[in-house]
Amino acid sequence: xxxxxxxxxxxxxxxxxxxxxxxxxxxxxxxxxxxxxxxxxxxxxxxxxxxxxxxxxxxxxxxxxxxxxxxxxxxxxxxxxxxxxxxxxxxxxxxxxxxxxxxxxxxxxxxxxxxxxxxxxxxxxxxxxxxxxxxxxxxxxxxxxxxxxxxxxxxxxxxxxxxxxxxxxxxxxxxxxxxxxxxxxxxxxxxxxxxxxxxxxxxxxxxxxxxxxxxxxxxxxxxxxxxxxxxxxxxxxxxxxxxxxxxxxxxxxxxxxxxxxxxxxxxxxxxxxxxxxxxxxxxxxxxxxxxxxxxxxxxxxxxxxxxxxxxxxxxxxxxxxxxxxxxxxxxxxxxxxxxxxxxxxxxxxxxxxxxxxxxxxxxxxxxxxxxxxx
Amino acid sequence: xxxxxxxxxxxxxxxxxxxxxxxxxxxxxxxxxxxxxxxxxxxxxxxxxxxxxxxxxxxxxxxxxxxxxxxxxxxxxxxxxxxxxxxxxxxxxxxxxxxxxxxxxxxxxxxxxxxxxxxxxxxxxxxxxxxxxxxxxxxxxxxxxxxxxxxxxxxxxxxxxxxxxxxxxxxxxxxxxxxxxxxxxxxxxxxxxxxxxxxxxxxxxxxxxxxxxxxxxxxxxxxxxxxxxxxxxxxxxxxxxxxxxxxxxxxxxxxxxxxxxxxxxxxxxxxxxxxxxxxxxxxxxxxxxxxxxxxxxxxxxxxxxxxxxxxxxxxxxxxxxxxxxxxxxxxxxxxxxxxxxxxxxxxxxxxxxxxxxxxxxxxxxxxxxxxxxxxxxxxxxxxxxxxxxxxxxxxxxxxxxxxxxxxxxxxxxxxxxxxxxxxxxxxxxxxxxxxxxxxxxxxxxxxxxxxxxxxxxxxxxxxxxxxxxxxxxxxxxxxxxxxxxxxxxxxxxxxxxxxxxxxxxxxxxxxxxxxxxxxxxxxxxxxxxxxxxxx
Numbered sequence: 001x002x003x004x005x006x007x008x009x010x011x012x013x014x015x016x017x018x019x020x021x022x023x024x025x026x027x028x029x030x031x032x033x034x035x036x037x038x039x040x041x042x043x044x045x046x047x048x049x050x051x052x053x054x055x056x057x058x059x060x061x062x063x064x065x066x067x068x069x070x071x072x073x074x075x076x077x078x079x080x081x082x083x084x085x086x087x088x089x090x091x092x093x094x095x096x097x098x099x100x101x102x103x104x105x106x107x108x109x110x111x112x113x114x115x116x117x118x119x120x121x122x123x124x125x126x127x128x129x130x131x132x133x134x135x136x137x138x139x140x141x142x143x144x145x146x147x148x149x150x151x152x153x154x155x156x157x158x159x160x161x162x163x164x165x166x167x168x169x170x171x172x173x174x175x176x177x178x179x180x181x182x183x184x185x186x187x188x189x190x191x192x193x194x195x196x197x198x199x200x201x202x203x204x205x206x207x208x209x210x211x212x213x214x215x216x217x218x219x220x221x222x223x224x225x226x227x228x229x230x231x232x233x234x235x236x237x238x239x240x241x242x243x244x245x246x247x248x249x250x251x252x253x254x255x256x257x258x259x260x261x262x263x264x265x266x267x268x269x270x271x272x273x274x275x276x277x278x279x280x281x282x283x284x285x286x287x288x289x290x291x292x293x294x295x296x297x298x299x300x301x302x303x304x305x306x307x308x309x310x311x312x313x314x315x316x317x318x319x320x321x322x323x324x325x326x327x328x329x330x331x332x333x334x335x336x337x338x339x340x341x342x343x344x345x346x347x348x349x350x351x352x353x354x355x356x357x358x359x360x361x362x363x364x365x366x367x368x369x370x371x372x373x374x
Numbered sequence: 375x376x377x378x379x380x381x382x383x384x385x386x387x388x389x390x391x392x393x394x395x396x397x398x399x400x401x402x403x404x405x406x407x408x409x410x411x412x413x414x415x416x417x418x419x420x421x422x423x424x425x426x427x428x429x430x431x432x433x434x435x436x437x438x439x440x441x442x443x444x445x446x447x448x449x450x451x452x453x454x455x456x457x458x459x460x461x462x463x464x465x466x467x468x469x470x471x472x473x474x475x476x477x478x479x480x481x482x483x484x485x486x487x488x489x490x491x492x493x494x495x496x497x498x499x500x501x502x503x504x505x506x507x508x509x510x511x512x513x514x515x516x517x518x519x520x521x522x523x524x525x526x527x528x529x530x531x532x533x534x535x536x537x538x539x540x541x542x543x544x545x546x547x548x549x550x551x552x553x554x555x556x557x558x559x560x561x562x563x564x565x566x567x568x569x570x571x572x573x574x575x576x577x578x579x580x581x582x583x584x585x586x587x588x589x590x591x592x593x594x595x596x597x598x599x600x601x602x603x604x605x606x607x608x609x610x611x612x613x614x615x616x617x618x619x620x621x622x623x624x625x626x627x628x629x630x631x632x633x634x635x636x637x638x639x640x641x642x643x644x645x646x647x648x649x650x651x652x653x654x655x656x657x658x659x660x661x662x663x664x665x666x667x668x669x670x671x672x673x674x675x676x677x678x679x680x681x682x683x684x685x686x687x688x689x690x691x692x693x694x695x696x697x698x699x700x701x702x703x704x705x706x707x708x709x710x711x712x713x714x715x716x717x718x719x720x721x722x723x724x725x726x727x728x729x730x731x732x733x734x735x736x737x738x739x740x741x742x743x744x745x746x747x748x749x750x751x752x753x754x755x756x757x758x759x760x761x762x763x764x765x766x767x768x769x770x771x772x773x774x775x776x777x778x779x780x781x782x783x784x785x786x787x788x789x790x791x792x793x794x795x796x797x798x799x800x801x802x803x804x805x806x807x808x809x810x811x812x813x814x815x816x817x818x819x820x821x822x823x824x825x826x827x828x829x830x831x832x833x834x835x836x837x838x839x840x841x842x843x844x845x846x847x848x849x850x851x852x853x854x855x856x857x858x859x860x861x862x863x864x865x866x867x868x869x870x871x872x873x874x875x876x877x878x879x880x881x882x883x884x885x886x887x888x889x890x891x892x893x894x895x896x897x898x899x900x901x902x903x904x905x906x907x908x909x
Contacts, residue, residue: 052809076812077821083813089806093828103814150814 003028009058020210033197036207051076082147082155090131097127274313297347303361419760430611438615466528492526493890495847497586502678528573535569583753585850624751685880713845716784720792758851799833
C-alpha cells in the first residue's frame with residue numbers, strides 16, 4: 001500500500017528551478033532515504049512534503065488524502081506528519097516533557113503517553129530537564145519522540161544525524177531506525193551521506209538536479225547505479241574506458257560468476273584490466289563501441305608481488321598510497337605506463353602493508369557494469 | 375587509458391557538510407503590507423516637510439537658506455559635532471579598553487558606573503554644570519557638557535565588541551614581534567572599528583538633535599533656531615528650510631558612517647569557546663589610568679547628581695513643598711503613560727518589520743527595512759514640527775498638543791531603536807522551531823505566539839524599556855507637543871530651571887536620573903548577554 005505518493009512535483013525560487021518533476025511512491029511502513037548532494041533540492045522536497053512551502057506544480061498524497069495540488073495546499077498543521085529537523089530543534093524554553101507533549105491536546109500533554117514516548121526512546125526519567133542539559137544524541141531522540149507523539153503515519157527526518165559526532169551517529173541511527181520500525185511509522189530520511197542511506201534505508205531515492213534519478217533498494221543502487229555519476233556518488237568507484245568486444249568472441253577471462261546460466265552469448269568489454277564480462281542484466285542496452293566501465297574497489301584484488309604480470313587481465317603498477325582503516329585498506333595504484341593521476345583504487349582486507357612505490361599487480365573479479373558513452 | 379578515477383567522499387570524508395538551503399518561503403503578503411504601512415507612517419514627517427517647503431516655493435526657501443545666519447548655525451553645529459564626536463571616540467574607546475583589557479583595579483565597578491551617564495538627560499548634565507559654574511557657556515560649555523553626557527554611546531558598543539573579540543589575536547601579534555602600542559593600534563582598534571564608528575554615528579546624531587542643553591548654555595545650533603522659529607507662524611518657511619538643512623547634514627553623517635564602515639568586518643576563526651586570557655598589566659600606568667577613570671566618572675556622574683542634591687539642600691531645610699510633590703506625581707504619571715504608550719506601539723510596529731527582515735530575505739524587503747532608519751536623520755524637533763504643521767494643514771489644528779499626537783511623535787522618533795532590539799530578539803528564535811510547531815498541529819499564528827514570541831520575549835521587553843527610557847528623557851518634541859495643561863517630568867523640570875527655580879527643578883532631575891538609570895543597567899546586561907549568546 002502506498003503511504004506517500006508524489007507526482008510531477010515542480011518548485012522554483014524565482015527563476016531558479018529546484019525541483020523539476022519529482023515522482024516518488026513510498027510504501028507504508030518502509031524506511032526510505034532521499035539521497036542527494038548539497039543543492040540537489042532534497043530539503044526543498046522535504047519542506048514541500050511537510051507543507052512549509054507550496055509546490056508550483058504536481059501533487060502530493062498522503063494515504064488517500066491529496067494534500068497538495070494546484071489550487072489546494074493543506075497547511076502543515078493539518079497534515080499530521082512527524083518532522084525531525086536538523087539538530088533536533090527542540091524548543092529551548094520548554095522542558096523535555098513539554099517538548100514531547102507539544103503536539104498533544106490538554107491533559108495528554110503531561111499524561112502517561114509522554115512518559116511512554118520518552119521510555120520508547122530510552123530517556124525515561126529525563127522529562128524534567130531542559131534541552132541544553134541533554135547531549136546531542138539525546139536531543140535527537142527527544143525530537144523523534146516529539147514527532148511520534150502525534151501518531152503520524154509518516155515521519156520526515158531532515159539530516160538528523162549530521163550534527164552528531166561519528167561515534168554517536170552509528171548508535172543513534174540504529175535507535176532511530178528501530179524506534180520507527182517499532183512504531184510502524186513510514187520514515188523518510190533526507191541525507192547527503194551515502195553510508196547513512198545505504199545502511200539505514202529499505203530503499204533509496206537519489207535526487208539530482210531536481211529529479212529522482214534512481215529509486216531502488218540499497219544493494220541495487222550500489223551495484224547497479226543508473227549512470228557513472230551516480231556510481232561515483234554512492235561509493236568509491238573506478239570508472240575506466242572500455243570497448244565492447246565482439247560478443248561472439250568465445251574467450252573469457254577468469255571470473256567464474258560471469259555469465260553463468262545465461263542462455264545468450266554474454267557481452268564482454270576490453271579494458272586495461274583485460275577482457276571483462278558485463279553483467280548480463282546490464283548488457284541489454286549496450287551498443288558496440290566505447291563504453292565507461294564501473295569497477296568497485298572491492299572487485300579488484302592485488303596479485304602476488306613479483307608474480308607474473310604479463311598474463312591477460314593482470315595490470316602491473318606501483319602503489320601510490322595506502323589508507324589503512326583497520327577493517328580494510330584502500331590502495332591507490334598507478335598503472336605502469338599510464339598517465340600520472342590516472343590511478344586505480346583497490347580495497348583489500350588484510351594483506352601486508354604496502355609502502356609507496358611497491359610493485360603490484362591488479363586483477364578484476366566478477367562481472368562489471370558498462371554504459372555506452374555518448 | 376583510464377578515465378579519471380574519481381572517488382566519492384566515502385568514509386574518508388566523514389565530517390558531514392551541513393547544507394544550509396537557501397530558504398525563500400512564499401511571499402509573505404500580509405507581513406509585507408503591514409511593513410509597508412509602518413514605513414509609510416515613518417515617512418510622513420519627511421514627506422510633509424518636502425511638501426511644505428515646496429508650497430513655500432524655491433525663492434522663499436532659498437532666501438532663508440542663503441543668509442548669514444545659516445552660515446553661523448552651520449559653523450556652530452558642525453564644529454561642535456566634530457569636536458564632541460572626536461572627544462567621545464577617544465574617551466569612550468580608551469575607557470572601554472582600560473576596563474575590558476587591562477588589570478585596572480575595580481574595573482567591574484567602573485564598568486557599571488561608566489555607563490550610567492547615558493541615563494542622565496543631556497539637559498540635566500548641562501543644568502548641573504551651568505547652575506554651578508557661570509563660565510560654562512557657549513562652545514566651551516557645550517563641548518564639555520555634551521562630551522560628558524554622550525561618551526557612553528561609544529563606550530558601550532566598544533566595550534561589548536572588545537569583550538566578544540578574540541584576545542588571542544593580540545597575543546599572536548605580540549608573539550610576532552609587534553609592540554604593545556602597535557598591537558593596540560593594529561589589532562585592538564581594528565577589532566573595535568565597527569563599534570567605534572557606530573558609537574560615533576549615534577553621538578553625531580544626538581548632537582544634531584540636541585536642544586535643551588544648548589538652550590541652557592546659550593549655544594546656537596540649527597535645532598535651537600528651529601525651535602525658536604516655531605512659535606512664530608510667519609516663520610514656517612524658515613523652520614522648514616532649516617529643518618531640510620539639518621536633515622541633509624544628518625543624512626551626510628549616516629552615509630559617511632556607512633562608507634567608512636565599508637567591508638571591514640571583524641571575523642573570528644575557530645569555535646566560540648570562551649577563553650581565559652590574562653588582562654594586560656598596566657604596571658606603572660595603573661595610577662594615572664585609575665585617576666583618569668575616576669575623574670571621568672566624577673565629572674560625568676558626580677557633578678550633575680551633586681549639583682541636584684546641592685540645590686535641594688540650598689534652601690536650608692530639605693522640605694519638599696506640597697505643590698512640588700503634587701506636580702511631581704502628576705508629571706511622573708503622564709510621563710509613564712506616554713512612555714508606555716509609545717514603547718508598546720513601537721514594539722508592536724517593529725515586530726512585522728523585524729520578522730520580515732530576519733526571516734524573509736530579499737532586496738526589496740531589505741530596502742524597506744533600511745528605509746525606516748531614515749528616521750534617524752530626523753531630529754525630534756523636525757518630527758514634532760512636521761506633525762504640528764500636518765495637524766494644522768490637514769486636521770485644522772485638531773490633534774495639536776494632544777496625547778495621541780505626542781505619542782505618535784515619540785513612536786516615529788524611537789522606532790529605529792525599537793527595531794534594533796526587536797530584530798535581535800527575533801534572531802534568537804530560529805524559524806525552524808515554528809515549522810516544527812506547525813508540523814505538530816499548531817496554526818501559523820499560534821506557533822508564532824507559543825514559540826517565537828515566547829523566545830523573543832526578553833528582547834521585546836528590552837526594546838520596550840529602551841523606548842520608554844528615551845521618552846522619559848525626551849525634552850524637545852515634548853515641549854512642542856505636550857497637551858495643554860499637562861506637564862511631564864522633563865517639561866516641569868524645564869519650566870522650573872528656566873525661571874531659575876533650581877531648588878524646585880533639582881528633585882525632577884534626580885527622579886529622571888533614577889527612573890532612567892535602572893533600565894540602563896538592565897539593558898546593558900541584556901545586550902551583553904545577547905552578544906555573548908550570539909557570539
